[in-house]
Amino acid sequence: MAPQGKLRVKWHFITLVSITAIIFALVFATGKGSVTDRLKPRLGLDLQGGTSITLEAKLLNGKLPQADQMEQARNIIASRVDASGVAEPEVVIEGDRNIVVNIAGEQKTETLKELVAPAELRFRQVIQTQPDVTEAEVKATPSPTPSASASPGATPSPSATPSANASASSAPSSTPSASATPSGSASPSASASPSATPSGSASPGATPSASPPVNPDAAKAREEALAKAKSEVGDTAWQMAQAFVADPSQFQDEAKKIQLYDTLKPFSKLKGDQVAALSLEMQFLVPNITCQQLINRPPGSVADPNQKIVACDKDVDEKTKKVSYNKYVLDNAKVLGTDVSSANFGYDKGWKVSMAFNSAGQSKWTDLTKLAYNSGQNAGKPEQRVAIVLDNEVVSAPAIQTVITGDAEITGSFTRDEVSTLSAQLRFGSLPLTFEIQQADTISPTLGGEQLRAGLLAAGIGMLLVIIYAFFYYRLLGTVIFLSLVMSGILVFGMLVFLGRQIGFTLTLAGIAGFIVSLGVAADSFVIYFERLKDEIREGRSPRSAVPRAWARAKRTIISANAISLLAAVVLYLVAVGTVKGFAFALGLATLLDLVVVFLFRHPLMAAFASTKAFLSPRVSGLGRVLQRDPAADASRSTNPKEA
Structure with missing residues (x-):
């Protein structure tokens, strides 16, 4: 029987050491800098400012x-x-x-x-696209022949019915893509059509082709910004821009193209609100209006779902890290952020954001992908793409190569922080107001350094007194208390550092209070176990046989006490806010780890001590008078196999 008991103790310790090693391996793997930097927890305002x-x-x-x-x-x-x-x-x-x-x-x-981004999400079908080019690229590259079907104001129309066995394939690109789970996926097309020819009905005037804002204050602000834009660029540039928008084909030869770009240079100086006041055709066709200007338009400039808009995306080459932009003319929004029921981020060959739609939104999303799929029966048509627009910027513009009936995913060359922020923006909705950082x-920390050191010193003195009392009252058993608290502290610290990086858990004074309260629960479990042990010995059992029996009786009580503490922490976490939420999280975390230490360390350690001679000594073990029994009675009990 003894070898089996030793084997159980051995594997308990091995399991605990493995868990500890995994936690700290994650701590060092997710950290940066020196060893000290990797072991730093995330501190709150009251501790670090x-x-x-x-x-x-x-x-x-x-x-x-x-x-x-x-x-x-x-x-x-x-x-x-x-x-x-x-x-x-x-x-x-x-x-x-x-x-x-x-x-x-x-x-x-x-x-x-x-x-402070508004986080207004829109899903729009692509009407037309072209790369955003620099002055050097304009003067070095011949203008393409305009496409007769390319029109900023045109509305794509489907012309085919999707086949039942349609599948989605991806073109290589570093631009984020969207996909569906599980019914299909979509990724951005690698090519973009640089042609730009407005439809015959597109008005070259300064007012947008879409309906003007209903809000009279917004309309007035737009008119004022438009007047400033005209004054800024001058009559010559303004008239040439109107002529170009009316008929781009007249500026196709090399000399006129360079003359056009030089004349329209004042447009590159326009501010975001002035660019937003220009017509859709001007925003898209005037080469001097850059994507950076379009992205810097005031929040809400392209939020109206009933308007066609111009927006840009950003493409980062993974090898060269070169940043390039693409301009898009986008149709009215068919799916809105309010149609998204949840958004979460994860990792699968790259960071991604997964979006689930509500019942109405799912139907809209499926219809939109069907429209795009039908429009893209002729390969390479821009209408096959659906742009996911967040505020003024295209987050992703995937080519839809199958009708998607499932959820949507946004994937691409994202970092963890980017997908975390994006999913939070989508999950919590758009702001009802526009804010500026003033x-x-x-x-500095709200709790001064001297006060913090004094508090930690007081906590240290309190813990020392507890340990001294434990050794005085329980003696050898006090070692079990001391080592268990040390082991719990190591696990709590490792999880504290790791969770600070993964979910943003911030240690504040409220969290420290939660950890301290959890020590009371841990101390209670020691008392329960040791007093059960004394009861077993008083009933006439030997110390070695009393240890497993006491554990069997104390285990249920320990689990119940920890379960109640854990349940209280969960309820408090769900209903509370702010610092109380941090307190509840710390209490729950410490309680869970205490249970791990109880089963994988404290009980096996007691089983190991029970096989030592010191454990049988009343003066050393801490069991005291309960071991002062009649030797003859002990001898008779030792022959009883039930007491062995």
Whole structure:
């Protein structure tokens, strides 16, 4: 029997060591820098300071935003910053139009911009596409012959019915693609048509081809921006742009092409709001209007789902890291962000965002892919593509090569941070207001360094007193308490660092309080086990036989106590917000790890101690008077096989 007991102890320890090794392997694999840097947990505002951002709501009419809009925006921004619920940011409304966001750690400019992005999602069929070119490319490359079917204002029409065995194939490209699960997939076409010929009915005027905004304040602001744009570029450039939009074929030879580009140079100086006021044809056809200008249009410039728009995507070559852009003319939006029920990110040969639609949205998405598939029966037609537009930028423009009846995926050369932000934007919806970053400052920890050190010192003294008392009262058994707490601390620290990188878990004073409270639950389990052990010995069993019996009786109580603590932590996490949520997460995490230590370390360690001579000594083991029994009675019990 003894070899089997030793074997069980051995494999318990091996399992625990393996779990610990895996946790710290993940810690070092996901970290960067030196060993010290890789072992640093993510600290909260009260422990390390961070960044304070002041956001100001901007309305076209200059009026104050409504209180319910501000509260809705605050909730969405807080959800974006803290998608996991454990980063513990501070997001508060200040005054009538400001929202102040305090985030732990230093934040990149790109992160701050994504934080206040409206995140208005639209799915639009591609009407026309061409690459965004530089001045050198314009003057070095002959203009292509215009396509008779290419028209910025045209509406694609399907001409065929998809076959039952249609399949999706991908063309190699670093541009993000969209796909369906499980019914099909789609990826962007590698080629783009550079031709640009407006339809005969397309108006070359300055007003957009789509219907004007209904909001009178927005219409007035657009008229003012358009007047500024005309004044900025001058009459000569404006008239040539109108002539070019009316008939691009007259500027095809080399000399006229260079003359056109030089004359239209003032358009490259226009600001985002001025570019947004131009007609769809001008935005797309004028070569001097760059994709960067289109991306910098004010938030909401292309949000109207009933308008055709011009937007750009960004393509990064994975080998050379060269960035290029493509311009798109896009049809009215057939699927909106409100049709998406959920969005999550994952990794499968690259980072991706998976989107599930609600019942109405699923039908719209299927109809849109069917329309694109029918339009693309002749290979290479731009109408075969569907652009996924987020705010002013095309995130992905896949070629639809089958009717998609499942969910959609956005894949491409994304980083983990990019897909995490994108999925959070889609999951929590678009902002009801437009915000601008007015101020971004670095803030110091709300808890000073001296106070933090004093708190840690007090915690250390308290733990030391607990350990001293454990050794005084339980003696050898106090070693079990000490080693178990050390093992729990190692596991908790490893998970703390790893989860900080994976889900953004931020350690604050509330989290530290959660870990400290979990020590009380762990201490209770020690008392239960050891007192059960004493009870077994009092009933006349030998120490060695009492250990497994005490464990069998104490195990159910320990599991019940930890289950109650874990259930309380889960409920608190689900119903609470802010620092209370962090407290609940820390308590639940520590409780789970305590159960791991109980089964894989504490009980096997007790079984190992039970086979030592010291365990049989009342003065050393800590069992005290319960071992002071009649030697004759002990001898008679030792012959009883039931007590062996």
